[in-house]
Amino acid sequence: MSARPDRLRRCQLSVPGSNARMMEKAAGLDVDHVFLDLEDAVAPAEKAAARSKVVHALNTLDWGRKTRCVRVNDITSPWVLDDVLAVFEGAGDNLDTLMLPKIRTAADMAFFDLLLTHLESRAGRTRRIGLEILIEEVEGMHNLDAIVAATDRLEAIVLGMVDYSASQNMDPLGAVGRSAYPGDLWHYARNRMIVAARANGLDMVDGPFSDIGNRETFEEECRRALALGCVGKWALHPDQVEVAQRCFSPDPAAVERSRRMQSAYDEALKAGVGAIRFEGEMVDVATVRTARRVTDAADRIARLAG
Numbered sequence: 001m002s003a004r005p006d007r008l009r010r011c012q013l014s015v016p017g018s019n020a021r022m023m024e025k026a027a028g029l030d031v032d033h034v035f036l037d038l039e040d041a042v043a044p045a046e047k048a049a050a051r052s053k054v055v056h057a058l059n060t061l062d063w064g065r066k067t068r069c070v071r072v073n074d075i076t077s078p079w080v081l082d083d084v085l086a087v088f089e090g091a092g093d094n095l096d097t098l099m100l101p102k103i104r105t106a107a108d109m110a111f112f113d114l115l116l117t118h119l120e121s122r123a124g125r126t127r128r129i130g131l132e133i134l135i136e137e138v139e140g141m142h143n144l145d146a147i148v149a150a151t152d153r154l155e156a157i158v159l160g161m162v163d164y165s166a167s168q169n170m171d172p173l174g175a176v177g178r179s180a181y182p183g184d185l186w187h188y189a190r191n192r193m194i195v196a197a198r199a200n201g202l203d204m205v206d207g208p209f210s211d212i213g214n215r216e217t218f219e220e221e222c223r224r225a226l227a228l229g230c231v232g233k234w235a236l237h238p239d240q241v242e243v244a245q246r247c248f249s250p251d252p253a254a255v256e257r258s259r260r261m262q263s264a265y266d267e268a269l270k271a272g273v274g275a276i277r278f279e280g281e282m283v284d285v286a287t288v289r290t291a292r293r294v295t296d297a298a299d300r301i302a303r304l305a306g
Helices: 020-027 044-060 080-094 106-123 138-142 144-148 161-168 172-176 187-199 215-228 238-247 252-270 285-305
Strands: 011-016 033-037 067-071 097-100 130-135 154-159 203-206 232-235 276-278 281-283
Touching: 011 020, 011 238, 020 033, 020 044, 033 044, 044 067, 044 080, 067 080, 080 106, 097 106, 097 154, 106 130, 106 144, 130 144, 138 144, 138 161, 138 187, 144 187, 154 187, 161 172, 187 203, 187 215, 203 215, 215 232, 215 238, 232 238, 252 276, 252 281, 252 285, 281 285
Parallel strands: 011 033, 011 232, 033 067, 067 097, 097 130, 130 154, 154 203, 203 232
Antiparallel strands: 276 281
């Protein structure tokens, strides 16, 4: 299995591939990941023109350290093959990942994996294009374990709340945090996907929150996703970027405390002690493992974001 590239995904910003001005603005934002959308954000009559605009943006804009991604149309659509060919052949050297919507089965993954393998071989490319997928259909959730193990191109999985709510016949207000359900409507879906992601060395990114003017609830959704183990969240508008980037970055005070805890525990181990009292808390090897995840995340962000 090939080693997956190490990328930050604290925020994935959606940008319509038909809008050159928005793509130019996105290139200048402080955000980990931008995906240029050829699917839902582009009307059918504009698909061909949007491909050309996306290729031009990838080739001419300065994206800095951002992950450069394109969301193609789904595998059952009449546009998907032209999407992949146009983006690969036009801007393959400036593309990091493809985002695949409405994945339902492992066979869907095999199609994209084999197509990219042939294209890369024909072009003599040694740097592979990664894959990110959206789980938006109940079939995809049902087949999730097979899907995430289908190809080592896969880097991240994303919960597509709006389409998924339609597929499962859920309360449509769940996508904007106003469901009548007495609890977190998305708890099961998030937790199910996070377990599958962690078991396969993948990132899990929480999906969109479409009430873009509701900053408070968006932040709460970020914190819920973080608490379960997501690495980031989608943004549908630049105003959501700062919130997501901040929420999915370790709190500086927590990082400093975790470093102190590890130092104190290391000293205890040298003295032959396996559990200590640290700032009122009982600390053992399991506690330190959790603390190390905090400091590792901070160090990783510093290394990758600069």
